[in-house]
Amino acid sequence: MVKSIPTYSQFGCIGSGFSAIGLGATLKRWYGITDVRFFERHSDLGGTWWANKYPGCACDVPSILYSFSFAPNPNWSQVLATADELCEYLKYVAGQYDLESKMTFRAEVYRCEWRHQTKRWRMYIRNLDTGETLIHECQFLFGATGILVKPRPCDIAGADTFKGPIFHSAEWRQDVDVTGKNVVLVGNGCTASQIVPAIVNKTKHLSQFVRSKHWIIPPINVPYTKFWQAIFEHVPGVLAFFRFSIFLYAENDMRGFFMTKAGEAYRKYYEGVATRYIKKTAPAKYHDMLIPDFSLGCKRRIYDPGYCKALHAKNLTVSQEPIVEIVPQGVRTKDGNVTKADVIVLASGFDTNQYMAGIEVVGRSGQTINQHWESWDGPEAYACSALNDFPNFFMLLGPNTTTGHTSTVMAAENNINYALRVIKPVLDGEALFVEVRRDAEERYSREMQAALKNTVWFSGCHSWYNKEDADGNKWNSMTYPKFQPQFWWESLFPVYKDWIYQASNSGCRSLEGST
Template identity: 30%
Template sequence: MDPRKSDAIHNERFVKIICVGAGASGLCLAYKLQRSFRQFSLTIYEKNPDVSGTWYENRYPGCACDVPSHNYAYSFEPKLDWSSVYAGSAEIRQYFRGFATRHNLWQYIKPSHRVVETRWIEASGKWEVQVTDLASGHVLHDWCHILVHATGYLNQPAWPQIPGWKDYTGITLHSADYDETVSLAGKDVLLIGAGSSAVQILPAIQPIVNRVKIFIRSPTWLLPDISTEAGQFSPEQIARFVEHPESVQRLRLENERTMNSIFTMYLRDTVLQRQSRELLESVMRKGLPKEEMQRRLIPTFAVGCKRVVPSGFRYLETLSKANVEIVYGGVSSVSATGCCSEEGTAHRGDVILCATGFDASFIPRYPILGPGGRNLQAEWAQEIGGYMGVGISEFPNTFTMLGPYTSVPNGPTLTEPIHSMAPKREACAAFTAHVAAVMHKTVWTDRCRNSHNNHAISGRTPTTWPGSTLHYLEAIREPRYDDWDLRYAGNRFAWLGTTGISQAEWDATADLAYYIRQADDDARWASRWRRNLAVAKTGTMMPPRILHRQAKLAAKEDDRPDRLQSRAESPEGDLVLSQA
């Protein structure tokens, strides 16, 4: 009797995968699995009625991305017809919807399904997943070999923890869960917060409200203005982009090269940190007419400690409008008619709009019950752990995308006869200790509130990757198997098959003498250092650069606000200034 293909070496086992979240990471996982694998099933449970994650949930006035549009796309899937330098949230939602449609990803997605509990079953090596169908209210019970958490962390509104909310008789809104049916026309608005969202909201609502008071507890570093209005592409510019895709590719490459050349700005006492501080302080002083505003609104902490906001001049100009009042400090309490500032002054308002960001604690939104009934919610409430942004210590067969200590998403799968795999506790502990040691050299541990430290000064170790994006890509390029605890179902060498037949012998079109050649294989892939050189395209025609310097950060005498504005609006020129 002839052997079966299933008994050949490296036969792919069937793997059932569940992903939680259909945002950018979940959609990319679906695309990559579909492109590269065969023996799998995938279900993506998404609590919202549509895809795009945080871009579905963030709909506040003026909401836009703070990365140039042409670079806010999958590296392999550019969009040529972005309407502006900084795309609005609605246009970004359409990009992700279009991506799902073009690649037939809707077959994997179950919208309006909220995961409410996940539980590891040791005997079977599977996860049980409990899901609520939000449309019908029915509870579903599913299971998987691999559980991927692609829930992100910029989706849970962080309401200010101040007393009196129940007493307020007006309308309360939050930027992270905005109600678009509420009209602010003619209203008196109390805007709490002065971070990325507030910088976009204030210029958007100022022309229509009666009056707005903005409560600024701490300042923010601001870049020259490249807002959705100031950076709008003309129909002629968009047509040129569409007709000449190579021009978009050049722009994306230049933007990305600029971003990847400035990481030392995030290290203390470097030339780029000094240059960026001098540049931003100079342009902010020119945009703030009063000395008190300069003193209160120009940060004293390092550039990059808190996310730099690239909508500067329009926001700074709005602060001086007649119907805008700045209240320096936070809010101490809420009353029936408004709120009270930390100085004790009462402020009346028809609407309280909180632009206070997200709960960036990384604590899971649902129980993740691992071996022995351990609940990751309880463990991460005490201390954030994890392994290089993708694994969870001793929680088998479950992975995170954009988890703590990561900068880009990634997702593994299993095809060998593995019962379970999980990062070792000692590996995670050593990784966390290394991150803590490196962070003291960065600006993220300066005295500012940011999402990396969950908006607490001198709080936890920042949960971003302790290095540049390129550093992270090199770090995760090759697995460190000694950091993982792998357990097999049966004999660990079962992957060899039972008949001694290769996969090539089961391919009718394969060359069964493929290893006979006239010259050796390409040496670029023979060792790690050669692979790194090859991946980085070392030795290509790129002109040599001065290491750890960026000319766009060096302040010049002609860096006037109007000149910087002109650069920002050019689709061909200095758009990369927005990333400096």
């Protein structure tokens, strides 16, 4: 329930997931700033890890690395934390920095506009319980809305005719019990591979319809024993060493994403590992459906959460036959057959290559973010975070921050650290606002797309990483085409000459002497 909120805060943030909590904690750690408000459309903090409640939901990056560098957790129950455990961790960190008291839930930000006279952002917020509009202003606006936010709409005809429950995996119906039911699952990406082993033994029959293939690699998830948890907690340096070791191991995988001879050799080796694993673990009748014909890494890899073994279940059928229609009794496939269903689950992914989705952000000149991006073939941002014409505004996990090999929490921290260094002169009263130069943004965008063209993400497969137009031109606003240490290094040393600082109502300056 939305409580009364102040009309102004120094920092306003949209969202309450990893990025938002990282921002609030770092503001307090670095600058002692506590004047921040968070606005969250859900009823609790946690972002995507609160929203996704489907059976088997878990992270696919080791939790020791998928956590804040400033808030290590020695008590992870397993290598790959579940969604519930990640939410508990975020609750703990938010509590440590007294952030939850600064959060307003069931509050949907639908418009933000820069007010140049006051040098403030005005936020228009919808109370989802009453429909009332609230107004809040802030000096600095941060978008921490996440990447996988908007479920992809059902593109199969006849969905409204189905007699039973039909829902997207990201909107899992907690009131629907699949026990003893005939369930149709559409999709076979990371989410579907977690759902299948989690529910197959409960269902009467599970029918999975796959649309594409994914590289499935051997599992890495094992429990942490009480012994190891005690070592992590009480022996100085051990947890930090583990985190750094996992970071190095994961970072080594980035070699396989470059279109070089070394990258090709790396991919071929792990394609062999994955192929042997699939053939050894999954039923032979499904091998042709499972083993891809594209390069490893072009789509997100799947660390097997038990999916391949689950395919041996007698009450499971996997089909590549395209679904052409949803009918009252289930789904009709291209061959004319009808598969009966009591429940249909759509694990069909999200609308990607969208940022600040559903929020109209209006900059200094009256132009919206989407209008700004019409100058390009898709979303982009300087340093993966900032846009010309949008002063004192930063996106966290903005365009091109996703990684195909390591923790996005690290990328979020890099975004936060970079932004807080850039705004320091404004915080110190040396300027009224800061804004990235247009030429710097254009240069950064060109360099980013040029680098991406030399990666496996442009090697030919159809992937949610890329947006493709009618002429076949691709634009990738999702992934970062360099090693993460490079992103970290860039966050340490902003190129201040790429930024405009307005020192007074009439004068602007750059910090030309800085790197």
